[in-house]
Amino acid sequence: xxxxxxxxxxxxxxxxxxxxxxxxxxxxxxxxxxxxxxxxxxxxxxxxxxxxxxxxxxxxxxxxxxxxxxxxxxxxxxxxxxxxxxxxxxxxxxxxxxxxxxxxxxxxxxxxxxxxxxxxxxxxxxxxxxxxxxxxxxxxxxxxxxxxxxxxxxxxxxxxxxxxxxxxxxxxxxxxxxxxxxxxxxxxxxxxxxxxxxxxxxxxxxxxxxxxxxxxxxxxxxxxxxxxxxxxxxxx
Amino acid sequence: xxxxxxxxxxxxxxxxxxxxxxxxxxxxxxxxxxxxxxxxxxxxxxxxxxxxxxxxxxxxxxxxxxxxxxxxxxxxxxxxxxxxxxxxxxxxxxxxxxxxxxxxxxxxxxxxxxxxxxxxxxxxxxxxxxxxxxxxxxxxxxxxxxxxxxxxxxxxxxxxxxxxxxxxxxxxxxxxxxxxxxxxxxxxxxxxxxxxxxxxxxxxxxxxxxxxxxxxxxxxxxxxxxxxxxxxxxxxxxxxxxxxxxxxxxxxxxxxxxxxxxxxxxxxxxxxxxxxxxxxxxxxxxxxxxxxxxxxxxxxxxxxxxxxxxxxxxxxxxxxxxxxxxxxxxxxxxxxxxxxxxxxxxxxxxxxxxxxxxxxxxxxxxxxxxxxxxxxxxxxxxxxxxxxxxxxxxxxxxxxxxxxxxxxxx
Ligand SMILES: Nc1ncnc2c1ncn2[C@@H]1O[C@H](COP(=O)(O)OP(=O)(O)OP(=O)(O)O)[C@@H](O)[C@H]1O
Ligand SMILES: [Mg+2]
Numbered sequence: 001x002x003x004x005x006x007x008x009x010x011x012x013x014x015x016x017x018x019x020x021x022x023x024x025x026x027x028x029x030x031x032x033x034x035x036x037x038x039x040x041x042x043x044x045x046x047x048x049x050x051x052x053x054x055x056x057x058x059x060x061x062x063x064x065x066x067x068x069x070x071x072x073x074x075x076x077x078x079x080x081x082x083x084x085x086x087x088x089x090x091x092x093x094x095x096x097x098x099x100x101x102x103x104x105x106x107x108x109x110x111x112x113x114x115x116x117x118x119x120x121x122x123x124x125x126x127x128x129x130x131x132x133x134x135x136x137x138x139x140x141x142x143x144x145x146x147x148x149x150x151x152x153x154x155x156x157x158x159x160x161x162x163x164x165x166x167x168x169x170x171x172x173x174x175x176x177x178x179x180x181x182x183x184x185x186x187x188x189x190x191x192x193x194x195x196x197x198x199x200x201x202x203x204x205x206x207x208x209x210x211x212x213x214x215x216x217x218x219x220x221x222x223x224x225x226x227x228x229x230x231x232x233x234x235x236x
Numbered sequence: 237x238x239x240x241x242x243x244x245x246x247x248x249x250x251x252x253x254x255x256x257x258x259x260x261x262x263x264x265x266x267x268x269x270x271x272x273x274x275x276x277x278x279x280x281x282x283x284x285x286x287x288x289x290x291x292x293x294x295x296x297x298x299x300x301x302x303x304x305x306x307x308x309x310x311x312x313x314x315x316x317x318x319x320x321x322x323x324x325x326x327x328x329x330x331x332x333x334x335x336x337x338x339x340x341x342x343x344x345x346x347x348x349x350x351x352x353x354x355x356x357x358x359x360x361x362x363x364x365x366x367x368x369x370x371x372x373x374x375x376x377x378x379x380x381x382x383x384x385x386x387x388x389x390x391x392x393x394x395x396x397x398x399x400x401x402x403x404x405x406x407x408x409x410x411x412x413x414x415x416x417x418x419x420x421x422x423x424x425x426x427x428x429x430x431x432x433x434x435x436x437x438x439x440x441x442x443x444x445x446x447x448x449x450x451x452x453x454x455x456x457x458x459x460x461x462x463x464x465x466x467x468x469x470x471x472x473x474x475x476x477x478x479x480x481x482x483x484x485x486x487x488x489x490x491x492x493x494x495x496x497x498x499x500x501x502x503x504x505x506x507x508x509x510x511x512x513x514x515x516x517x518x519x520x521x522x523x524x525x526x527x528x529x530x531x532x533x534x535x536x537x538x539x540x541x542x543x544x545x546x547x548x549x550x551x552x553x554x555x556x557x558x559x560x561x562x563x564x565x566x567x568x569x570x571x572x573x574x575x576x577x578x579x580x581x582x583x584x585x586x587x588x589x590x591x592x593x594x595x596x597x598x599x600x601x602x603x604x605x606x607x608x609x610x611x612x613x614x615x616x617x618x619x620x621x622x623x624x625x626x627x628x629x630x631x632x633x634x635x636x637x638x639x640x641x642x643x644x645x646x
Pocket of ligand 1: 054057
């Protein structure tokens with residue numbers, strides 16, 4: 001029953017932004033973080049957003065993930081317009097469709113690695129036995145077997161990021177949004193993480209959207225979108 | 237949302253343990269605050285109880301019955317000439333534990349040197365035993381054995397004022413039923429002590445038969461004093477008595493001792509006030525703790541929302557955190573209060589502060605008296621106000637925009 005409703009809530013993961021602008025106001029100063037951006041991202045693609053610091057990468061990811069609202073413009077996940085939803089509705093959309101990986105401090109500190117991975121499934125209403133099985137499986141897949149019961153504080157930065165990837169993936173989202181997931185990692189660890197994400201992308205038909213400064217990440221990407229000053233300067 | 241309660245509960249409880257020092261401080265505030273209210277209120281109730289009991293013991297009893305106009309004009313003419321048979325029957329019912337009939341009229345006592353206005357009380361010694369203070373307060377000389385004994389018993393203070401002594405004679409004087417002055421010389425056979433100086437000064441006791449003889453009352457009496465099973469709950473008994481004696485004036489002790497009654501009422505109100513003050517202070521402590529706990533976790537709340545937790549679930553998480561603190565703190569507080577009351581069971585000696593307290597009838601030792609509805613009130617107030625004050629921090633926690641919350645440096 002539960003799974004049925006979940007299935008129904010799933011969206012075709014093409015992301016569409018139409019004339020999206022975001023202006024931050026700090027007192028009298030207005031920062032135009034995004035200027036009338038329009039893009040469309042296809043199902044199952046591995047996309048990188050790059051550009052200099054302050055070009056609006058994080059802002060764009062946050063808007064696509066419904067963590068913030070645009071100042072103007074429209075954002076669609078498949079056919080659902082999300083920029084007008086309430087925060088509670090947005091939470092539900094994220095729960096059903098979107099996984100997040102941030103640069104750092106991704107994990108819930110009071111939960112172990114396995115509990116972190118199980119957390120989203122628990123919110124989704126997956127039963128305990130299945131949760132546990134899927135959690136062990138995915139932690140194994142990201143190379144963390146044996147570390148399941150450690151809390152985030154007892155894991156290295158790279159290990160924490162792998163838990164975050166596992167957690168973002170395990171709930172079968174349509175889209176994973178990753179904001180500089182490799183920024184705090186050395187290149188070997190970063191490469192390893194990217195391999196994992198790429199295989200997840202292919203195996204599970206998940207759309208991955210990255211923001212990154214990292215040349216390495218860009219090498220892996222199928223599509224490279226470059227931002228500058230809140231505008232798209234190239235898209236290949 | 238309810239289906240997620242278990243994971244929310246896990247988050248809440250682990251977050252309580254996350255900063256043990258802060259949680260312990262909060263628990264201490266809650267538990268000592270609660271224990272403080274309960275212990276102090278039990279001492280206050282002990283004080284009230286003493287006051288009520290002393291008032292009742294004095295000569296009042298729980299219920300008094302007089303002739304219609306006696307309380308306005310305690311004259312011999314306002315006596316009860318006959319007890320209605322119906323009333324007689326009700327007074328024999330099991331609700332009534334003790335009964336004393338008395339003659340009680342104003343009069344004068346004279347020694348060869350001084351004279352004083354007093355209340356002359358004629359008593360049946362057997363009936364007074366266990367009902368009023370007098371039977372147990374004659375510390376010099378002797379108490380009456382029978383309702384027709386000769387002699388007079390006066391207070392120590394009056395003995396001093398009259399400059400006389402036990403064994404000597406004094407004259408009692410009053411108006412009799414024919415409005416004639418009637419007087420009689422009697423020997424002082426006993427001296428009583430009271431915690432009220434005014435009582436020692438203004439009451440003298442004769443045996444009831446001798447008092448009736450002096451006043452020409454025959455078998456008439458001025459008052460009936462009754463003791464019931466429960467002095468705090470007189471209503472049913474009172475109305476029973478009233479309907480069985482429509483021509484007599486039946487009153488409860490609070491109605492007679494209006495001043496003491498008002499004092500007790502004020503004290504009751506003060507206690508509620510005191511409860512509220514302490515509980516509000518506790519609530520501020522809780523709010524403060526929650527805000528500290530929330531502001532250092534803003535990023536985490538943003539992340540939880542990013543993962544798909546709804547704002548209301550975040551509110552629940554904070555509320556459960558505070559509820560856990562309140563329940564654990566409340567539990568410890570109740571244990572502390574039991575220990576506190578137990579330790580004080582032997583009483584607190586306030587004689588150091590009690591110089592002159594005798595004049596107000598306050599005893600030198602206060603005993604705590606556990607009153608269950610105070611206990612319930614204190615607990616409910618902590619639970620209710622504590623939870624209520626957690627709503628605002630909880631709401632705040634759910635209101636951070638996830639994007640802003642996450643971009644914060646931890
Ligand atoms: N909450 C905010 N309030 C005000 N200005 C903001 C806020 N968040 C971002 N900005 C501004 O918006 C612009 C875009 O920021 P954004 O974080 O999207 O850049 P970015 O491309 O992710 O940069 P970086 O590579 O440094 O992470 C910047 O000029 C930034 O200062
Ligand atoms: Mg950024």
